[in-house]
Amino acid sequence: MPRFFLHIDNGFQCIEDEEGSVLPDLAAARNEALTSARQLWAAAILQQRDLGRRRFVISDADGVEIDSVEMDEALPSNLVERLRS
Amino acid sequence: MDHSNRLLRALSDTDREILHPLLIRAELPRGYELVAPHRPIADAWFLESGLSSIIAMSGKEQGVEVGLAGRDGLVGMPLLLDADRTPHRVFMQVEGVGYRIAARDLTAVLDEHTSIRKTLLRYVQAYATQTTYTALSNAVDTVEARMARWLLMSHDRQDSDEISLTHEFLALMLGIQRPTVTLALHSLEGMNLIKATRGLVTVRNRQGLEAFAGNAYGVPEAEYERLIGPLR
Numbered sequence: 001m002p003r004f005f006l007h008i009d010n011g012f013q014c015i016e017d018e019e020g021s022v023l024p025d026l027a028a029a030r031n032e033a034l035t036s037a038r039q040l041w042a043a044a045i046l047q048q049r050d051l052g053r054r055r056f057v058i059s060d061a062d063g064v065e066i067d068s069v070e071m072d073e074a075l076p077s078n079l080v081e082r083l084r085s
Numbered sequence: 086m087d088h089s090n091r092l093l094r095a096l097s098d099t100d101r102e103i104l105h106p107l108l109i110r111a112e113l114p115r116g117y118e119l120v121a122p123h124r125p126i127a128d129a130w131f132l133e134s135g136l137s138s139i140i141a142m143s144g145k146e147q148g149v150e151v152g153l154a155g156r157d158g159l160v161g162m163p164l165l166l167d168a169d170r171t172p173h174r175v176f177m178q179v180e181g182v183g184y185r186i187a188a189r190d191l192t193a194v195l196d197e198h199t200s201i202r203k204t205l206l207r208y209v210q211a212y213a214t215q216t217t218y219t220a221l222s223n224a225v226d227t228v229e230a231r232m233a234r235w236l237l238m239s240h241d242r243q244d245s246d247e248i249s250l251t252h253e254f255l256a257l258m259l260g261i262q263r264p265t266v267t268l269a270l271h272s273l274e275g276m277n278l279i280k281a282t283r284g285l286v287t288v289r290n291r292q293g294l295e296a297f298a299g300n301a302y303g304v305p306e307a308e309y310e311r312l313i314g315p316l317r
Contacts, residue, residue: 018283021263032262039261
């Protein structure tokens with residue numbers, strides 16, 4: 001199984017994932033990013049903070065960026081729709 | 086025989102001499118399972134170094150650490166409480182050395198020697214306090230404070246400032262996703278409390294880490310010292 005690295009880009013700097021996770025595929029890596037994003041949102045909401053433009057950058061074992069996950073993608077879609085309307 | 090195990094140290098010379106012939110030294114690599122869930126516990130362990138995690142499982146996949154035992158304690162506590170097994174799993178998450186005592190030998194010693202039984206039961210009370218404060222911390226503290234608490238608890242149980250742990254292990258310990266571990270460590274690092282590199286966390290400012298952890302750390306440790314003796 002391949003190793004995926006989930007770095008966190010907070011707009012100012014990229015917090016590097018030095019260890020990575022061994023996961024079946026990119027979908028599983030995206031899923032780990034989304035679950036983590038929900039945890040980060042939960043903590044952020046309790047502290048009345050916005051996660052702003054933070055995003056996960058997913059890279060492969062060679063360090064090549066292959067995908068990214070915006071924090072907003074982790075929010076319930078009906079909530080995002082309501083806030084935008 | 087000199088011991089790092091705080092319970093063996095807390096016993097009188099006479100009591101230690103009773104246990105000595107029954108103890109077998111063993112190297113315990115990372116991942117070694119000391120107690121398997123729902124199976125008769127064959128041996129109890131006095132750890133001299135390293136860290137073991139007591140894990141509660143939700144279903145077959147999801148587990149979270151509910152207790153930590155190193156040189157402060159005894160692994161295989163159900164044996165002290167007249168139980169031969171537990172739903173929990175206990176394994177070494179930082180390699181170390183321990184002394185094994187067969188379940189039947191331990192039971193016989195407990196039946197015969199009240200002072201040994203009393204000391205070990207006081208440890209059960211200290212450990213129970215630790216787990217209740219873990220429940221409290223999980224309910225009220227931020228991930229960063231829980232991380233600080235956990236690092237302090239590990240630091241208490243070893244001499245070195247370097248704690249050898251992967252982010253994957255820390256995620257299991259705290260019941261959080263691995264990227265959440267990365268961020269929490271980054272945040273503690275930003276305050277110069279620790280240094281985190283691949284597979285290794287170095288405590289740089291112990292007092293600062295305690296101050297940051299605030300109410301998340303200290304009560305079970307004080308209780309341990311009241312019941313048993315020096316923890317660190």
